[in-house]
Amino acid sequence: MPATQYLNLDFDSIKLSIKDYLRANSNFTDYDFEGSNLSMLIDILAYNTFLNSYNTNVVANESFMDSATLRDNVIAHADNIGYLPRSSRSSRSKISFTVTFPNNNTAASLKLKKGTVAVSNIRDSNYTFAILEDITVPIKNLKANFTEIDIYEGINIDRKFTIDSSKKDQKFILDNQKIDTTTIRVRVKKSVSEEIYTTFNPVKDIIGSDSTSNTFLIKEHTDETYQLIFGDGIIGKKLENGNIVEVSYVVCNEDAANGEQNFSFIGSLVKDNGDTVSSGGIVPTVDQPCIGGSKLESIESIKKYSSRYLATQNRAVTSSDYESLIPVIFPKVESAVAYGGETLNPPQYGKVFISVKPDNSSTLSLFDKNFLKGELKKYSPIGLDIVIDDLEFLSIELTVNAYYSPNLTSNPDSVKSKIFTTLGEYEKTNDVTRFGGRFKYSQVSTLIDNVDNSITSNITNVILMRRLIPKLNSYVSYELCYGNTIFAPLSSFYNIKSTAFNIDKYREVVYLTDEAATATIGNLWLFRMNGDIPEFLEKVGTIDYKEGELFIDSLNITSTSLPDNTIEIECLPASYDILGKRNLFLDLSIEGSNVNMIKDDISSGSDISGVNFSVTPQYNKTGFFRVS
Secondary structure (H helix, E strand, C coil), X not given: CCHXXXXXXXXXXXXXXXXHHHHCCHHHCCCCCCCHHHHXXXXXHHHHHHHHHHHHXXXXXXXXXXXXXXXXXXXXXXXXXXXXXXXXXXXXXXXXEXXXXXXXXXXXXXXXXXXXXXEEEECCEEEEEEECCCEEEECECCEEEEEEEEEEECEEEEEEXXXXXXXXXXXXXXXXXXXXXXXXXXXXXCCCCCCCCEEEEECCCCCCCCCCCCEEEEEECCCCCEEEEEEXXXXXXXXXXXXXXXXXXXXXXXXXXXXXXCCEECCCEEECCCCEECCCCCCCEEEEEEECCECCCCHHXXXXXXXXXXXXXXXCCCHHHHHHHHHHHCCCEEEEEEEEHHHCCCCCCCEEEEEEEECCCCCCCHHHHHHHHHHHHCCCCCCCEEEEECCEEEEEEEEEEEEECCCCCCCHHHHHHHHHHHHHHHHCCCCCCCECCEECHHHHHHHHHCCCCCEEEEEEEEEEEEEECCCCCCEEEEEEECCCCECCCCCCECCEEEXXXXXXXXXCCEEEEEEECCCCEEEEEEEEEECCEEEEEEEEEEEECCCCXXXXXXXXXXXXXXXXXXXXXXXXXXXXXXXCCCCEEEEECCCCCEEEEEECHHHHCCCCCCCCCCCCCCCCCCCCCCCC
C-alpha cells in the first residue's frame, strides 16, 4: 500500500484502506469482507497499523524542540545546546535581630546554625524560612547583632554521597522536586574519618576550568529533579574513591510567599562555649519583604529562550543578547527590552538601556535593579554603561460604537458586557502584554464584530494616554513620549488634551493643548476656561507629531486635579495600530474604555433608505480638555 494509506492516524480509514487493498488482489475475489472471521483479522491489522502510525508520529514530534511536548524531551534538546532551564525559585527576605546577654556572659561569639530560622503564616498556610550556612557574629557590649540576613522560603535538605569507583556511571541525583538550584551548596571530604572539607562551586560552563578546579555542573534530570556533574580530571577536579560528597539545598513553594513580611523567629543559637540560647523573645526586623519566588521554567519558555540563549554565546553585545540573558539571570520577569543609547535622540553612546516588567508588579525594586545590573556586567563589554529604566505605561483607551440589529437581540446591555469581556481577554494576549507589543486594530475590530450575531459593524475610536508625574512646587521641564505618530491636521488645536492642574502664575486651573504649526511640529499652549470658552495664556513647549514627543518648558506645577497628583495627557494617534517602542509597555485600559450600542435601523428594516442612519466619525474630537 502507499505510505499515505498505512501512515493514516484514523482507524476507520486504515481499515478501509486494507479492505481496498485486498479487494484489488485476485486471490480475494468474491470474499465477504464484512464476515465475522475476516472482519476480525482486518480489525487486528488496522489496530496494529494505527498503533505503529501513532508511535511513529509521536517519536517524530518528540525528536525536535519545536514539536516536543514532554518536558523531559524538551530538557534533553535544551541540554544539547547548553541551556539550563530555570529552576523553581524560593522567595527571599532580609531580616535583622539582636540577642541580648546578661552581665555574667563570658562567650565571645554567637552562632546562628544553618537550617530553619523563621516561620510565617500566609493565608492560613505555614511557610518556613532557612539560611544556607552557619552565621557567626561577635558579642559586643553584651549584644550580638545579626544584620540583613538572607533567609530563603522552604525546607533545607541535606544529602550525602560516597564515591564508588567500581560504579562506572555513578550519578548524583537530587530526587526532590521544586529545588531552588541557586541554593545548592556542595562540600567534599576525602573520607568518612576526615574532618577537613573542600567547597565546590557551581559553574554554568567549562570556560576557565582545569584539572584542579573545584567545580560542578547542574543538569535537570527526569521528573523535574536535578543531577550534579563533577569533573573528570581534565576539566574540573575528579573525585576519588571513598570521597564523601555532602549536598544541601532548599525545596521551596515557589512564589507562594512573595510579599510576606511578618516572621516569627525559631532559629537555633549556640555560643562559642557550646551553650544554647533560647530563641524566645527575639523579634526580627524585616529589612526587605519576600521577593523573587517563581515557578519552574515552563516548556513554552524553554522553547522560546534556549535557541536565543545559544545565539548569545555567553556574552551580551547586541540588544537581543541582553533580552535573552535577562530571563535566565532574573527568572521573575514577564517581559524585557534592551536598546542602545545610539538609537535615542540625542544619541547617548556607550550606554545600553534596559527595562523589565516583573511578574505581578510594574517596577523593579532597587535591590533587583542592582542585582540585575551586576549580573549583566559579567557578560557585557568593558566600558559599556548599563542603565535600567523603569517601564512607562502607554494606555490605550477605546470608544467602541457597536451597531446592532434589534431583530437579533432584545438585550443590548448583555451584548455590551460581552464586548468588555472580549476586550479584557485580548488585553491579556501576548500581542499586548510585552515590550514591543502591538495593538492590532483590525483584529480587535473583527473580535468585536464576532462577539454576537446581532452586531452588524463597529466604529472603534482609539485614544492614547500617558500620565505625567510632576515634581510639585519646583520649576521642572518635562518630556513625554508616546512612541507613535500623533494625528494633527494643519492649523488645528486640541489634538492634545490634559486634565486640570495649577501652576504658580495663575489662580485658576489650567490645561495643556497644542497648535499644529506644520504637518510634523507644533506648539504647546496653556489655557484656562472662561465660562465655556477657552482662553489661551502662553506657549509652554513644542510637540513633534511624527515622533510622538512632547517637550514641556520649565513649569512650577503646584497641584493637580487627580488624587494621585498626576496629569493625564491624551492624544489621537495617526494610525490605530499602536506600537510599544523601547521602554513603553502597552496597557489596554478596560476601565478607561467605553462601549456605545447603536441601533442599526438599516439591518433591522425600519429605515431601509438610511436617511436616519447615525454615522460615527473615525476621528472623533470633542471638548477642549480631558475629563478623567
